[in-house]
Amino acid sequence: MPITLQDVAQKAGVSIKTVSRVVNEEKNVAEETRHQVLQTIQELGYVPHVQAQRLASGKTRSIVLHFPLSDPGLFSNLIGMDFITGVALAAAKEDYYFSLMTGSLTSGGLIKLCRGAQADGLILMQITVQDWRVEFLRENKFPFVMHGRCANNDGLSFIDLDFEHAMMEAYAHLTSLGHQHIGFLTYPEEWRVKGLGPAVHTLQGFRAAVKKFNVTSPYRECQQTVERAYWATRSLLKENPRITAMVTVHNTQAVGAITALQELNRKVPEDCSIVGVLVGNEGELIIPPLTSIEYSSHEIGHQVAEMLIRKIKETSPGPEQILVRPELKLRRSTAPAPR
Amino acid sequence: MPITLQDVAQKAGVSIKTVSRVVNEEKNVAEETRHQVLQTIQELGYVPHVQAQRLASGKTRSIVLHFPLSDPGLFSNLIGMDFITGVALAAAKEDYYFSLMTGSLTSGGLIKLCRGAQADGLILMQITVQDWRVEFLRENKFPFVMHGRCANNDGLSFIDLDFEHAMMEAYAHLTSLGHQHIGFLTYPEEWRVKGLGPAVHTLQGFRAAVKKFNVTSPYRECQQTVERAYWATRSLLKENPRITAMVTVHNTQAVGAITALQELNRKVPEDCSIVGVLVGNEGELIIPPLTSIEYSSHEIGHQVAEMLIRKIKETSPGPEQILVRPELKLRRSTAPAPR
DNA sequence: CTGAAAGCGCTTACAG
DNA sequence: CTGAAAGCGCTTACAG
Numbered sequence: 001m002p003i004t005l006q007d008v009a010q011k012a013g014v015s016i017k018t019v020s021r022v023v024n025e026e027k028n029v030a031e032e033t034r035h036q037v038l039q040t041i042q043e044l045g046y047v048p049h050v051q052a053q054r055l056a057s058g059k060t061r062s063i064v065l066h067f068p069l070s071d072p073g074l075f076s077n078l079i080g081m082d083f084i085t086g087v088a089l090a091a092a093k094e095d096y097y098f099s100l101m102t103g104s105l106t107s108g109g110l111i112k113l114c115r116g117a118q119a120d121g122l123i124l125m126q127i128t129v130q131d132w133r134v135e136f137l138r139e140n141k142f143p144f145v146m147h148g149r150c151a152n153n154d155g156l157s158f159i160d161l162d163f164e165h166a167m168m169e170a171y172a173h174l175t176s177l178g179h180q181h182i183g184f185l186t187y188p189e190e191w192r193v194k195g196l197g198p199a200v201h202t203l204q205g206f207r208a209a210v211k212k213f214n215v216t217s218p219y220r221e222c223q224q225t226v227e228r229a230y231w232a233t234r235s236l237l238k239e240n241p242r243i244t245a246m247v248t249v250h251n252t253q254a255v256g257a258i259t260a261l262q263e264l265n266r267k268v269p270e271d272c273s274i275v276g277v278l279v280g281n282e283g284e285l286i287i288p289p290l291t292s293i294e295y296s297s298h299e300i301g302h303q304v305a306e307m308l309i310r311k312i313k314e315t316s317p318g319p320e321q322i323l324v325r326p327e328l329k330l331r332r333s334t335a336p337a338p339r
Numbered sequence: 340m341p342i343t344l345q346d347v348a349q350k351a352g353v354s355i356k357t358v359s360r361v362v363n364e365e366k367n368v369a370e371e372t373r374h375q376v377l378q379t380i381q382e383l384g385y386v387p388h389v390q391a392q393r394l395a396s397g398k399t400r401s402i403v404l405h406f407p408l409s410d411p412g413l414f415s416n417l418i419g420m421d422f423i424t425g426v427a428l429a430a431a432k433e434d435y436y437f438s439l440m441t442g443s444l445t446s447g448g449l450i451k452l453c454r455g456a457q458a459d460g461l462i463l464m465q466i467t468v469q470d471w472r473v474e475f476l477r478e479n480k481f482p483f484v485m486h487g488r489c490a491n492n493d494g495l496s497f498i499d500l501d502f503e504h505a506m507m508e509a510y511a512h513l514t515s516l517g518h519q520h521i522g523f524l525t526y527p528e529e530w531r532v533k534g535l536g537p538a539v540h541t542l543q544g545f546r547a548a549v550k551k552f553n554v555t556s557p558y559r560e561c562q563q564t565v566e567r568a569y570w571a572t573r574s575l576l577k578e579n580p581r582i583t584a585m586v587t588v589h590n591t592q593a594v595g596a597i598t599a600l601q602e603l604n605r606k607v608p609e610d611c612s613i614v615g616v617l618v619g620n621e622g623e624l625i626i627p628p629l630t631s632i633e634y635s636s637h638e639i640g641h642q643v644a645e646m647l648i649r650k651i652k653e654t655s656p657g658p659e660q661i662l663v664r665p666e667l668k669l670r671r672s673t674a675p676a677p678r
Numbered sequence: 679c680t681g682a683a684a685g686c687g688c689t690t691a692c693a694g
Numbered sequence: 695c696t697g698a699a700a701g702c703g704c705t706t707a708c709a710g
């Protein structure tokens with residue numbers, strides 16, 4: 001029932017190779033022949049069989065994004081969605097198929113992906129400082145790019161956020177408003193222990209910022225839930241009543257902090273300012289709208305996919321490494337320090 | 340370089356058909372032979388070539404979800420993410436690959452998808468009352484299921500939300516608290532005009548609820564942004580000062596409404612209650628936490644994928660039609676009517 | 679500019 | 695329980 005190259009060739013009175021040339025827009029086809037074949041394709045409603053193309057050519061024209069959900073709180077869902085659609089749109093633009101893998105990636109799964117010719121390349125997330133997947137893919141010479149970075153990135157392509165810079169921006173903004181005592185809720189301890197980039201780099205940036213701006217800044221490593229952030233904030237304020245500003249790294253943390261502040265009769269931002277670091281664009285869904293150091297997760301997804309496709313096509317000169325600088329977005333949760 | 344069936348067969352001293360049998364766990368292989376082959380596979384690190392399997396068998400073992408982003412506000416991103424991960428996990432569980440298509444689906448795109456053998460089945464979203472895609476797929480006998488439903492669903496498989504029931508629940512809850520004047524922000528006018536399910540069914544449910552509970556309930560069709568909801572709420576309250584409760588159908592609307600109420604010095608929930616209808620589980624990220632009629636978008640994604648796979652395998656007896664009843668989740672944004 | 683042949687790595691259908 | 699043959703629908707490499 002389905003129409004094949006064979007059918008088209010027969011009806012058009014040419015060889016299948018010629019039809020193939022037309023379909024793939026190769027040069028060296030007489031204009032007249034081209035027209036004739038094109039018309040036959042139209043009449044018959046011919047559509048190339050993707051799987052056959054893939055087997056014969058050895059290329060799948062597809063990329064896969066491994067988006068681990070083992071730890072669902074790891075990325076804000078909203079940010080995740082924007083990222084995924086960024087990847088999807090970039091892939092579509094380059095005429096690549098896009099597959100999504102969730103769940104944890106075992107070494108067996110990775111072997112299947114590479115050797116089974118499921119895709120031409122892979123996007124990796126949740127990169128740890130030392131990452132076995134990176135070594136594996138490198139050895140197998142399978143094209144991949146990272147959203148994140150390792151300790152040693154020689155020869156690797158990645159795009160990552162400049163967490164250090166983000167923290168600098170947050171503290172620069174708050175100190176410029178006169179805040180000297182700033183509470184900080186950061187990523188959970190396990191993240192840091194696992195060597196996950198956001199936790200590691202954010203803490204480094206935090207230390208550098210505290211030093212540079214010479215502020216008092218007690219902090220808590222905190223799960224990304226409203227509840228945990230609520231209690232962490234209460235604990236911080238109890239021990240450090242002079243705090244006039246808070247920095248958080250997740251929207252749930254911001255909500256928990258605001259809730260705690262309100263209960264303590266501290267108005268935001270009059271009595272206490274609050275800044276979200278790398279919370280995506282969710283800040284405007286918080287009341288009051290959250291001043292944030294933010295970036296476009298969609299844009300990053302788009303870029304990482306394009307980077308991978310360049311790598312697959314080998315049109316990139318060498319490894320590409322991009323560090324995105326998030327920017328301060330002023331909303332209504334920050335104000336000059338009281339007094 | 341890559342290991343093929345041929346290589347395994349040769350080394351194990353059997354035919355490739357036998358190796359194929361072992362790989363596919365078919366019956367009728369001598370236990371001894373099986374062992375021998377399995378060991379050789381292990382030694383050689385053989386992994387089946389997915390594209391070859393697909394071409395030869397005529398099955399791709401993959402499904403595609405068409406998630407249109409042409410109208411990015413159409414679904415809340417958070418809900419979308421949960422839905423997608425639900426689909427992804429269900430597909431993985433059944434050992435199916437999962438591809439995501441975004442962007443608008445042209446008739447050409449749909450033809451390619453079906454005839455090009457890209458996937459074994461398709462999940463459709465944003466179903467309109469009359470949907471050309473449904474007709475097309477039906478005629479081409481391509482397996483698909485819908486997240487949503489048409490006007491006439493004879494012979495079709497779908498899973499959808501019971502919007503009518505959701506509205507009933509919202510009004511039942513508010514009237515039980517003594518509210519008689521209830522403002523309502525619903526989906527934008529264009530949605531209704533296009534015949535999109537949520538808009539159409541919600542409005543039907545709204546009318547039924549107003550009648551049943553005999554309340555005054557002015558409403559506005561409203562874009563899903565904080566800003567629009569803010570102004571719509573102000574307009575509603577200006578014209579109807581007796582309103583003591585609001586119903587919204589999106590988290591941005593809830594945020595806009597709360598902001599407007601606060602500016603008018605109406606405390607939530609003491610002076611004005613607010614209920615979110617079908618806002619996913621985002622209600623807890625709002626201050627105060629939003630009482631909602633909600634459901635698990637993840638669960639729906641999971642179910643719709645399973646439904647499709649049953650359809651592909653033809654293990655389902657006939658068309659399956661599921662209407663999910665969302666449930667009231669009490670949080671802190673509703674209270675008895677003032678006085 | 680065009681085509682006949684071989685082959686991509688599997689599965690299907692049949693035979694024994 | 696096992697295997698030899700044909701074929702899935704294309705592309706590659708070569709020849710003319």
